[in-house]
Amino acid sequence: SRTHKTFTDFLGDYVRTLLGSDWGNAEIAKPLKERHTILQWYDALCALQKKTMKKPAGEIQEMPMTGLVAAYYGLAYNLYLLQHNVELQEYLIKRLKQPESFYAAYYETFVAAWFINAGFELRLEDEQDPTRTHPEFVATRDGQSYSVEAKTRQPFKKHFDVGNQLYKALRKETHHQRV
Numbered sequence: 001s002r003t004h005k006t007f008t009d010f011l012g013d014y015v016r017t018l019l020g021s022d023w024g025n026a027e028i029a030k031p032l033k034e035r036h037t038i039l040q041w042y043d044a045l046c047a048l049q050k051k052t053m054k055k056p057a058g059e060i061q062e063m064p065m066t067g068l069v070a071a072y073y074g075l076a077y078n079l080y081l082l083q084h085n086v087e088l089q090e091y092l093i094k095r096l097k098q099p100e101s102f103y104a105a106y107y108e109t110f111v112a113a114w115f116i117n118a119g120f121e122l123r124l125e126d127e128q129d130p131t132r133t134h135p136e137f138v139a140t141r142d143g144q145s146y147s148v149e150a151k152t153r154q155p156f157k158k159h160f161d162v163g164n165q166l167y168k169a170l171r172k173e174t175h176h177q178r179v
Contacts, residue, residue, distance in 0.1 A: 005060050008073060015076035018093060037102055041072045078109035081116045088112060088124045088137060107152035108136055115139045115148065133172040139179070147174035 004010040016024060019038065027039040035043070045068060053061035063069065075096075082089035092112070095105035112122055120141040125134035135147040149169045153162055170178070 011073050011076035011080060014080055015072075018079055018089075019097070023097060036097065036099060038072075038075070038096070041068055044068050045072050075106060075109060078113040081113045082109065082122075085112075085116075085122050085124075088122055091124055103154055104150075104152060108150045111148065111150040112137065120146075135169075135172055135174055135178070138176060145176040146179045147172075147176040148179045149174075 001010065004013065015038075024039065024042075027035045032040060032043060048063055048066065048068065049061070052063040055061050079089060079093070082092065092105050092109055095101040096109075098105075115122060118141070120139040123138045123140070125137055125147075135149040137148050139146045139148050149172060151162070151165045151169050153160070153165075
């Protein structure tokens, strides 16, 4: 690409394109503390780039790998891996944009990416079907399928108990061995 000197350059453009400029610009117009988490990360990433990237424009730059950098580009990479499963990617992007489901959806992008990297094909479960419960997706490789349920502890909780989450996950109906 003429505009991307590194894969990281591509990932930065890729995540912005997927999320949409209308959504991104609407978030950027808000005060920083009111912006969606992804746009708060983006603001901090831009500040880090400004602080650390000192080479002339057009040259390959470097900056330290921080938790922020890993989170932002990790999300972009996970969504890139999901591009061949457009249904799952679109579903997760919708959930990522909602502040109340952001952290769960963010974690699900990692779980899906790990399965893709391991050579699995993913199929989205229809969680909107109210007649039964569903895992997040089904992962299949070499004729073997697994029902995958992703759980993460939400941030800012005052306790570390995840028992209820695990109990609810194990009660979901599955057609395959659970992961």
